Amino acid sequence: MSVPPVLLGxxxxxxxxxxxxxxxxxxxxxxxxxxxxxxxxxxDCSLEDVRxxxxxxxxxxxxxxxxxxxxxxxxxxxxxxxxxxxxxxDLAVMIGARPGEGLGTEAVALALEYAFExxxxxxxxxxxxxxNSAALRLYGKLGFQTTxxxxxxxxxxxxxxxxxxxxxxxxxxxxxxxxxxxxxxxR
Numbered sequence: 810m811s812v813p814p815v816l817l818g819x820x821x822x823x824x825x826x827x828x829x830x831x832x833x834x835x836x837x838x839x840x841x842x843x844x845x846x847x848x849x850x851x852x853d854c855s856l857e858d859v860r861x862x863x864x865x866x867x868x869x870x871x872x873x874x875x876x877x878x879x880x881x882x883x884x885x886x887x888x889x890x891x892x893x894x895x896x897x898x899d900l901a902v903m904i905g906a907r908p909g910e911g912l913g914t915e916a917v918a919l920a921l922e923y924a925f926e927x928x929x930x931x932x933x934x935x936x937x938x939x940x941n942s943a944a945l946r947l948y949g950k951l952g953f954q955t956t957x958x959x960x961x962x963x964x965x966x967x968x969x970x971x972x973x974x975x976x977x978x979x980x981x982x983x984x985x986x987x988x989x990x991x992x993x994x995x996r
Contacts, residue, residue, distance in 0.1 A: 813875050816919045816920075818915045819880065820880055820910075821877050821879060821880055821886070821912050823920065824875060824876055824878060825875070826863055826866070826874060832876075833856055833860055836888075836905070837858075838905070839903065840859065840903070841854055842905065845903060845905060847940070848903075850938070866890065871892060871893045872893070873890070873892075873893065873924075874891075875888060875890070877916040879907070886906040886912060888905075889901075889916050889920040890902075891920060891928075893930065896931045896932075897930055897932045897933070898930045900917070900935040901935065902935075909943070913944075914947050917948075917951060921951065921973070929975075931975050934970065934971070934972045935972075936961070936971070938961070938964075938967070945969065951981075952977050953973045954973065955970070956971060
């Protein structure tokens with residue numbers, strides 16, 4: 810998906826990734842921060858690595874990557890990525906700025922709403938390291954269920970595989986955080 814739509818929430822908006830060098834430098838700072846490295850792995854990313862990653866996402870028709878923006882200030886604070894395959898999607902999230910304010914919860918809820926209700930995916934999956942307690946709480950709050958507990962061979966760390974299907978998303982509709990005040994902006 811070359812240019813994702815803009816999704817409006819009460820605290821955050823999701824939209825296309827900025828292509829500026831300033832944003833790429835900010836994104837690199839997030840990826841190399843100790844908190845993000847501990848939460849999602851990676852680290853030691855160069856500006857060229859970030860440019861290549863963003864280009865890969867933009868060029869992949871099965872990728873739907875959103876930048877997360879603070880709704881009031883318009884400042885970028887992270888990203889949410891959906892990788893589409895056979896009616897399912899893999900979800901990846903990185904909140905680079907202002908963690909712990911509920912912004913990630915709303916960003917993920919907006920992405921799930923888009924995945925299940927607009928793209929009509931049947932299931933969304935994700936992996937999360939066992940020590941990433943904030944992410945585990947967020948995903949549990951939104952209705953993800955643990956499907957496996959496995960060793961990530963690339964990092965040597967244990968991680969939970971989690972999933973939610975479309976029926977569970979629709980069933981929990983009224984229970985979702987900030988389920989009102991959502992809209993999709995015109996493309």
